[in-house]
Amino acid sequence: MEKINVLDFERSVIAEYTSDIEFLKFLEKNGKKELNLDYSKVELKELEDEDLDTLGEETVLDYLEEVASITLTNEIEGEDFVVQNLPVVASIAFNYLREGVAYLDVVQEGTMGLIKGIEAYKGEIHGDFDNYKNYWIVREMVLFIESKINDIKNEFKSFFKDKRENFGKTKEEESDKSEVYLTEEDLLPNLEAIDKREKLMEKTMDFFALKNRLSKRQIDVLNYYFGFGVDRRYSTFEIEEKLGLNKGDGEVIFEQALLILSTMEGKMFL
Template sequence: MKSIKLKDLEKLIIEKYSEDEKFKEFLKENRDLEVEVAVENIKLKELEDMEEFTEETVIDYLDEIANLEVISEEKEKEQLKNIEDSEEIVIKYLGEVASIAFNYIRDGIAYMDIVQEGTVGLMKAISNYNVEEDGEFKNYCRFWIIKEMVMFIQNKVEDIKYEFMNYFKTKKENFGKEHHHEHEEEHEHGEVYLKEEDLLPSIEAIEKREKLVSKKINFFNLNNRLSLRHIEILNLYFGFGKDKRHSIYEIEEKLGLEKGQGETLFQEALLILSTVEGKIAL
């Protein structure tokens, strides 16, 4: 079976197959194509730069779906032939959605939002799937899950960029017309608080910031907040794509980590997952 790297698939989705019908045709033409979900050369955001607010429901959600009883492969095959009630199939693949979502914890993106979009992708996979034409369902649904996650982030990035560009356009149009009240700089504990005109003192400064935004606010330039090791530990702990759930001790043994290192990395990963939607850093 041929394979495609995740980054290459993301580019195809954004550039050519953002529409569901076109994506469906792409899958039919490439039914033997398998996606490599693992991310390479991930750019990790430093833990200390994260927002302080957290979402406590994430760990509860992951625990719940990790412990769900799922249907057998035989029953899954029977249901996929004539889907009248897809609930059991959805339940079986919620762990797949949760696991793939670990790869999309980008700056400004909340984990549970990505899970929600991935679940939409899973539902689309079920409704579009044809047993005779589309190959193995597990591989087929991965493509749809990734597609929905990628397009959610891409659309959000474009909205944010549009807002920035409108702001800079207004600043340039009104430059020199704006009047600011004269006041002394505020000091507190030796800190100086810069005003907006200090950051954008000229048309050239505004245009320079425009270029920075255009370059940085891009799907492929957003920082990831989970490292590959974090993702590996989460999948082992919750048993996603594994034959069972692993204890922290088993994870340390399996990955050759020092005692206590597995727990530290696991807690870091949970904090990152539970951090509510933050800002996109330029």
């Protein structure tokens, strides 16, 4: 079967397929090709303990446990069909936990993509549904992250514009105190520094420049632990054997990954 690599598909989504109509045309031609969910070429770095200083929320673990408890059956329809495919959404979302986005938001967008895929699916045109739904799930996650990046980028642009326009000016406050926008003590001491920081922002805040907050090893541990894409749920001891980890590492990696998943949004550094 002819394949489309997911990383190439991401670029196509952002460049050409933001419209549902155009995306449906793409799927009529390519829907039967396998979407190869290979993220091995993405540079993934495990965060250090000092990076994990943001408070988490228990709702992520609750959600994953609920999804992991879904019993898969062959004869399903309607709402149940969406529910049966939630583990796939949860698993794919591990690969789209980019800096600046929250895991459950990514899952929500992927679920909307799943629903769209179910509604648009035509077997004779699109082939295997298990492959077809991945196109929709990935596409919605990519578009969500791209939109989020653009929103944050616009906030930064407004900030730099304000700093540039008010460089060196003093703003009188009601308390008779004054706020100096930029002086020698500031991190942006001159207009050149402002321009340089803005260019760095433009370069850094790009979908393909953002790092995923989970490493491949963390993603593998999560998938085995919750039973996503494998035959059953595995204990941390079994995961250590499967992945060739040292004794005790499985639990540590799982806890770190869960903490990363549970932070509301990742930090964005310039």
